[in-house]
Amino acid sequence: MIVIAGTGAGGGILASELAKNGIDVTILEKGPYTHSKDAFNYYDKYSEDVDLLTTTCIGGATIVSMSNMVRALTDELLDFDIDLSDAYDYVEDLINVHPLDDSHIGKGTRAFLDAGRELGLQTMKMPKAIREEDCIQCGKCAYGCPVDAKISGKDFVDEAVENGATLICDAEVTEVISEDGKVSGVKYIKDGNEETIKADNVVLSAGAINSALILRKSGFPDAGKEIFFDPFVSVGGYIKDINFNTEVQMAGLIVGKNFVLAPHYSSFIPGQIDDENVTENDILSIMVKTRDECKGYVTEDGDVVKINTIEDIRLLSEGVATAGFVLERAGVDPNTIGSTVYRGAHPGGTAKIGEIVNSNLETEIDNLFVCDASVLPISPGKPPILTILALSKRLADYLKN
Numbered sequence: 001m002i003v004i005a006g007t008g009a010g011g012g013i014l015a016s017e018l019a020k021n022g023i024d025v026t027i028l029e030k031g032p033y034t035h036s037k038d039a040f041n042y043y044d045k046y047s048e049d050v051d052l053l054t055t056t057c058i059g060g061a062t063i064v065s066m067s068n069m070v071r072a073l074t075d076e077l078l079d080f081d082i083d084l085s086d087a088y089d090y091v092e093d094l095i096n097v098h099p100l101d102d103s104h105i106g107k108g109t110r111a112f113l114d115a116g117r118e119l120g121l122q123t124m125k126m127p128k129a130i131r132e133e134d135c136i137q138c139g140k141c142a143y144g145c146p147v148d149a150k151i152s153g154k155d156f157v158d159e160a161v162e163n164g165a166t167l168i169c170d171a172e173v174t175e176v177i178s179e180d181g182k183v184s185g186v187k188y189i190k191d192g193n194e195e196t197i198k199a200d201n202v203v204l205s206a207g208a209i210n211s212a213l214i215l216r217k218s219g220f221p222d223a224g225k226e227i228f229f230d231p232f233v234s235v236g237g238y239i240k241d242i243n244f245n246t247e248v249q250m251a252g253l254i255v256g257k258n259f260v261l262a263p264h265y266s267s268f269i270p271g272q273i274d275d276e277n278v279t280e281n282d283i284l285s286i287m288v289k290t291r292d293e294c295k296g297y298v299t300e301d302g303d304v305v306k307i308n309t310i311e312d313i314r315l316l317s318e319g320v321a322t323a324g325f326v327l328e329r330a331g332v333d334p335n336t337i338g339s340t341v342y343r344g345a346h347p348g349g350t351a352k353i354g355e356i357v358n359s360n361l362e363t364e365i366d367n368l369f370v371c372d373a374s375v376l377p378i379s380p381g382k383p384p385i386l387t388i389l390a391l392s393k394r395l396a397d398y399l400k401n
Contacts, residue, residue: 002018003186004205006060007156008061009060009388010388011027012060013392014395028171028186032169036145040064042056054345063154064141065150067129073378080359082391088386099126100130100251106247114330125252126262131149173186175217182367184199185199201367209347211350212224212227225298227296229306232287232343233287236337237332239283242283258290270283273336284327284330289345290312308342349376351375356375
């Protein structure tokens with residue numbers, strides 16, 4: 001039997017692929033099973049020093065993601081003999097990765113795309129895994145989805161269960177059990193009680209922070225000694241009746257050398273404009289995201305300490321300046337442009353390939369694998385979901401054999 005801890009980008013598709021092939025799978029999810037529309041209730045809270053966006057519920061962070069699907073770290077992973085070409089093709093076809101139809105590109109996103117092209121920037125629609133026939137264009141992508149239009153880990157888990165997998169929610173994996181250097185099961189907490197489940201293989205897909213904590217308790221003290229997350233801010237300003245807040249979010253993309261930009265509504269921007277007549281319907285804003293230098297760590301209590309390097313700030317500043325030019329070209333009043341505070345998303349790098357796991361994502365404990373953003377060797381500086389899905393598909397093929 002294979003036990004999978006976590007239901008996000010790593011655990012969900014892995015469970016589905018294995019269950020569809022008749023393999024006995026048990027999935028343990030720390031959070032509850034919830035409808036996508038309620039997922040915003042399960043954002044995690046860390047120390048006041050770090051504003052990091054993660055969630056603990058069915059589907060993990062994928063359920064509140066924008067369902068952005070871009071290939072990342074393709075060349076870097078080749079250095080570890082990991083070629084994801086076939087896995088990428090498989091996953092993109094499986095979840096129908098594509099730029100949104102023009103019917104789902106709103107006025108604000110069009111203004112962003114037109115401005116980027118006029119400025120000579122590398123500009124395109126964002127590849128996504130969204131079912132347009134279900135999407136009501138409400139702008140609530142980061143809250144979950146009221147109509148389940150986005151593909152998430154929850155979809156894969158539901159499919160796995162339909163094919164015979166066992167799902168146990170509100171079950172926090174605390175430790176991996178091993179005997180003579182080989183995995184034999186896991187310990188988890190359910191309803192306040194510690195329970196044990198035996199397994200021939202265990203895959204930790206609990207996210208970069210939780211997977212690191214489990215690894216530490218299981219004999220890997222260096223797990224979580226480093227962590228990256230993609231730093232980001234949102235920059236925006238006033239443009240009358242743009243109604244961008246009701247559009248599908250992050251439907252466009254500008255790729256710079258050191259940053260990416262995507263149109264993303266921030267509820268913090270209207271309050272920064274000194275005009276009582278400005279409403280949320282009058283804001284166009286852009287998310288600026290970069291990769292960081294992996295300076296930080298996970299504490300024993302599961303908090304995250306982040307150290308911002310000069311290079312981190314330099315790259316973010318470069319992206320912010322470019323976003324300002326894009327906003328002005330798109331018609332935003334330059335006197336109203338402001339920024340949110342520094343935030344983070346997509347934590348990873350706590351159990352890197354080449355350090356904690358090998359190219360098959362296996363640890364020094366036989367049959368103990370890690371498959372989530374923990375294993376990424378460097379920050380992608382881009383949405384990592386598609387890369388994790390491809391790694392999971394590759395691991396599923398390995399475990400099936």
